Amino acid sequence: MDITVAVDAMGGDHGTHVTVPAVLRFLEQYPHVNVVLVGLPDAIDAELRAHKAQLGPRLRVHAASEVVMMDESPQSAMKNKKDSSMRVAINLVKSGEAHACVSAGNTGALMATARFVLKTIDGIERPAIAKMMPSLKGSETCVLDLGANVDCTPLQLVQFAVMGSSLVAAVKGKEAPAIGLLNIGSEDIKGTDTIKQTADLLRASRMNFVGNVEGNDLYSGVVDVIVTDGFTGNVALKTSEGIAKMMERFLREEFTRNIFTKALAMAAWPVLSRFKKRVDPRRFNGASLVGLKGIVVKSHGGADRMAFYWALKQAADEAGAGVTQRIAEQVQQQLADLAVPPAAAADQ
Amino acid sequence: MDITVAVDAMGGDHGTHVTVPAVLRFLEQYPHVNVVLVGLPDAIDAELRAHKAQLGPRLRVHAASEVVMMDESPQSAMKNKKDSSMRVAINLVKSGEAHACVSAGNTGALMATARFVLKTIDGIERPAIAKMMPSLKGSETCVLDLGANVDCTPLQLVQFAVMGSSLVAAVKGKEAPAIGLLNIGSEDIKGTDTIKQTADLLRASRMNFVGNVEGNDLYSGVVDVIVTDGFTGNVALKTSEGIAKMMERFLREEFTRNIFTKALAMAAWPVLSRFKKRVDPRRFNGASLVGLKGIVVKSHGGADRMAFYWALKQAADEAGAGVTQRIAEQVQQQLADLAVPPAAAADQ
Structure with missing residues (x-):
């Protein structure tokens, strides 16, 4: 097509x-x-x-x-x-x-x-912002929400899980992606009431929920999808940008300290540029606005040509994989499956 | 002494x-x-x-x-x-x-x-976990809470601001440390109701509140103290650990890819080790449990000798600077200054 x-x-x-x-x-x-x-x-x-x-x-x-x-x-x-x-x-x-x-x-x-x-897909209360992040293992992890919704109910977080896993399943061709819930410890007793209720709902679903994950798991590759509210997700994303920038700056400063280190940097250029390429945020440009009746990809405002190219690819990949349709189907299947009236779940 | x-x-x-x-x-x-x-x-x-x-x-x-x-x-x-x-x-x-x-x-x-x-210092409802983080500018930023309190009221967050700024003032000898409130945008209209109410209280205080900051500011050095709830703070800290580990791994992989890159790594060893030292988390080991009537420093559980050494130094520095007394004084001054009954502030 x-x-x-x-x-x-x-x-x-x-x-x-x-x-x-x-x-x-x-x-x-x-x-x-x-x-x-x-x-x-x-x-x-x-x-x-x-x-x-x-x-x-x-x-x-x-x-x-x-x-x-x-x-x-x-x-x-x-x-x-x-x-x-x-x-x-x-x-x-x-x-x-x-x-x-x-x-x-x-x-x-x-x-x-x-x-x-x-408009939003039937059964989805709020769209979310989702983004693929690189991992230690070379795999990618889809994290959502990254800032559209500062306060989320347990049911909305479950809807994010459905959207994230549908996105990964469609674009990556991975059946039953592993879903983690972002928390401050892997034990069930940790976290806010909202998080605990969300975990209960996810466990009751047929989705492949593996349990709580922690901040470091955004980059560990231990799950395919990480669900969080937009406040926490946005802080985590921007914190990552902050420390990555600091580390790159320090590395550059050490390699440009004097004429000897500059010579070393030239000699090591192929190595350093391969490293830079692997952590280049431009390759991960393109956040998906999921939960809408249509595919919308947000590029970083400061994107250069290469970064914008990757956002175009993300949009084309999602269109080719029929992400909207996939989410709509999964919402009906997974949320019906919970056998919890949405209002009751939200108020639990 | x-x-x-x-x-x-x-x-x-x-x-x-x-x-x-x-x-x-x-x-x-x-x-x-x-x-x-x-x-x-x-x-x-x-x-x-x-x-x-x-x-x-x-x-x-x-x-x-x-x-x-x-x-x-x-x-x-x-x-x-x-x-x-x-x-x-x-x-x-x-x-x-x-x-x-x-x-x-x-x-x-x-x-x-x-x-x-x-016991907690009079006027402090909940102790918090505070930690110094490195920054782009070479300065350090005190971030709290890092996980002791998942849900916080605006007044508790203001208390964290008092504790964090007292800690920085005492240990770093910096008067009126600049305080930022962790949010998902620098505009006043962003964030949860709790965050907006906290910003109002901080603006009404005599503390040096500079406004909202974002996740990347944990490492930008733009403020001396960043206030957040323990859920967000813990996720931000662990996310930082995760991406730093990934970047170090990728750098090591590129430099150990073959015999030529290994030779380059040996030649560049002084440069790479200076870089590694600057981002070495062991130098920042030692989180302070602030708000208690006494100084307690928590070392990372997996700390090695060098990391534990830095936690000892943090404890000795805090004791030498009289952090507990400083916090107790500032709590009385700053919180009285708000002229808001604690209960009213929390319920606003």
Whole structure:
């Protein structure tokens, strides 16, 4: 099946200067994917001309007259920017003209607009932000929620488990992915009441729930999916970015300390660059807004061309794997299976 | 002033094999500090003999007939091990025979016993676990709570701010340390109701509250103290450990890939070891149980001699700086200053 991805060409810190070249490279690598660039036609045309690129059946432009600012409130974006590149890209998913959309625009506006336009899948109360993280073992772990929902009920966390495991099952072709619940100890008695109730519900489900995991398990590869509320997940993600940046800085400082260490750095360049590539966050760019009736991928706002390329790949992979349909099916199966009326579960 | 530190010689994964040699090295480096080794006399004596060490006025042994196991519940430790090395070490702080104590025993038992024996400082509802973290700038950031309290009220979080800033002010000699509140965005509108109410209280205080910070600021050095609940703090700490371990593993794998990369690693050894030293978690071993009427430092259970040495230093530094007294004074000043009855603040 040919896949069409709608791209918010204006989103992110660098707009078309990043999105257009990333799309051009992506189209070369993925011959079964088509792209619709959404945004201000003049800006898009200028960037296409700069790269001597031609429009055609695989690359089209869809005009949108407005741009959501990076610091604009979701309310303002929703109310005042009905013809924004972000919103029109999502509209193309809603109308079926695209199978997925990608935006590097601001997260709050993207989530609010996507939720308003696409609506949530039946049985899902709140969409979540999910992201693949690298692990010690070389495998990847899908972590959600990463910031859409600061307070979550046990049933909402169980819904996140369904969404995360469906995403991994579809994209990675892994049946019954192992699910962990992020806690501050592996014992059942640890954690908040919400966490304990969530663990009870997950144990009662037919999903492959392996129990509590701890912060270090975001990178241990011990499970395929880690479920947490958006507050904890967001702090964990940004803490990771903080310490990774510090470690890279320290490594660079030691290798640039004097002329001898600089010579060593040059000699060790192939080794250091392989290391850098393995921990390069750009390869993991592209967070999925899951639980919506359509595929929406959020790129980091500061993404460069390579990073945006990976977000495009994430969107195309999800569309190819039919993630939305998979989640919808699993929600019906798994949540019916719990045999707990949602309200009772939430109030337990 | 001479400082006496009581050491739970039996605690941790390695007991006297780590604690005794670490103490011997510590006594050499810190001539103004005395140590009381608390535990089973036979085990301590054997280790002292192995190191040809002599007892004397600076190194004494205080017998305790029991040992709290690493997986023992706090309830069991409190009820059944009244003569444990952990408890007796804390008793010595209570009686004034020691100015601080250090244990690598299990955290739950240590916190419960310390709270029972020493009691909390007037005005502090719950003790917290605080730890210094390294930063990009070379400065250190005190983060609390790291796991003692999974649910916290706004007033308890404000108390953590008082404790953290008092600790930094006393030990680092820094007046009015900058305090940040861990959140998922720097804007005031972000976060849970608890976080927003806490920010209001901190803004109303005379403390140097700079506003919300994010996960990456644990390592950015932008503030001196970061306040969070024990659930989020614990996840952030362990997530950091997880990604640091992964990055170190990847770096080692790249440098041991073949005979050429191994030769490079040997050539670059001084550079790599300086890097390793800067990110060595052993240098940051020693979490402070703050808010108690006495100084208690928790070493990582798996600490080796060098790591345990740093925990001893943390305890001696806190005792020398009069941290307990400082916190007690600041609690009275800062919390009275809020002019909010504690119950009203908690219920806001």
